Amino acid sequence: MCKKAWTIAKLNMKNIKAAYVVTAIITVGLIANYIINAIMAMNGVDMSGNESISVAWTLWLLPALAAIIIPARNFRRTVNLGGKRDNFLWSGLVVYAVLSAAVSLAAIVINNTIDNLLINMGNFCGIFTAPTVFGWSEYGIVVAFLQQFAFLFLFAVFVHTLTAIQDKWVGWVADILIIAIISVFTPIAPLRSALVWFFNLILFTNAPLQIAVCLILALAIYSLNKPIFARKAI
Numbered sequence: 001m002c003k004k005a006w007t008i009a010k011l012n013m014k015n016i017k018a019a020y021v022v023t024a025i026i027t028v029g030l031i032a033n034y035i036i037n038a039i040m041a042m043n044g045v046d047m048s049g050n051e052s053i054s055v056a057w058t059l060w061l062l063p064a065l066a067a068i069i070i071p072a073r074n075f076r077r078t079v080n081l082g083g084k085r086d087n088f089l090w091s092g093l094v095v096y097a098v099l100s101a102a103v104s105l106a107a108i109v110i111n112n113t114i115d116n117l118l119i120n121m122g123n124f125c126g127i128f129t130a131p132t133v134f135g136w137s138e139y140g141i142v143v144a145f146l147q148q149f150a151f152l153f154l155f156a157v158f159v160h161t162l163t164a165i166q167d168k169w170v171g172w173v174a175d176i177l178i179i180a181i182i183s184v185f186t187p188i189a190p191l192r193s194a195l196v197w198f199f200n201l202i203l204f205t206n207a208p209l210q211i212a213v214c215l216i217l218a219l220a221i222y223s224l225n226k227p228i229f230a231r232k233a234i
Contacts, residue, residue: 005090008083012070012095015077019065027058034118054115054129056107063099063152067159070095075229085229092160093222100152108145134203143207150214151202157218164228
């Protein structure tokens with residue numbers, strides 16, 4: 001099973017070209033903005049008051065878009081080519097783990113090289129990075145990588161599962177429920193506190209707990225895909 005799942009995972013990673021293209025276009029656009037600011041700074045323009053988001057944020061699109069394409073398009077292709085549903089499910093975990101790890105590593109490298117360089121050049125008074133916004137940099141680079149990986153893995157699994165149920169009535173119910181939770185919980189103080197507590201748990205809490213919660217939730221949510229894909233029409 002492991003060998004077949006890995007083979008399907010490699011095929012899935014090859015067949016998400018749209019995710020690569022969209023992520024690349026948006027990333028290049030933000031890099032172009034960096035270059036323009038650097039050129040202006042070198043020509044004497046005071047850019048010290050500028051603030052920007054890190055280009056690393058755009059990389060987060062890759063696992064999210066992959067989590068839409070794989071269940072929506074690649075599943076039927078895989079089964080029609082003779083792939084087993086169980087192997088497809090295991091391959092999804094592999095893909096999201098690989099992409100989340102790759103994006104997290106690339107983001108950490110960008111944060112500690114390009115972002116720091118631009119700040120030191122005086123192009124920006126601040127660049128908002130995920131480790132600084134969520135406090136992941138408190139425990140060092142390695143822990144920041146693990147925290148970012150855990151969150152991206154959870155996010156990709158959630159998007160994958162939500163996409164997988166869109167062709168059933170339960171998908172519409174889930175969409176309405178998510179919208180209702182956000183719209184109802186936000187204005188009511190006790191419910192808003194519960195919502196804030198949850199996001200603190202998966203984003204801002206201490207590193208070991210945040211990593212453990214994200215991974216446990218991801219595996220729990222992904223387990224729902226077995227009955228979903230067992231009944232999914234080809």
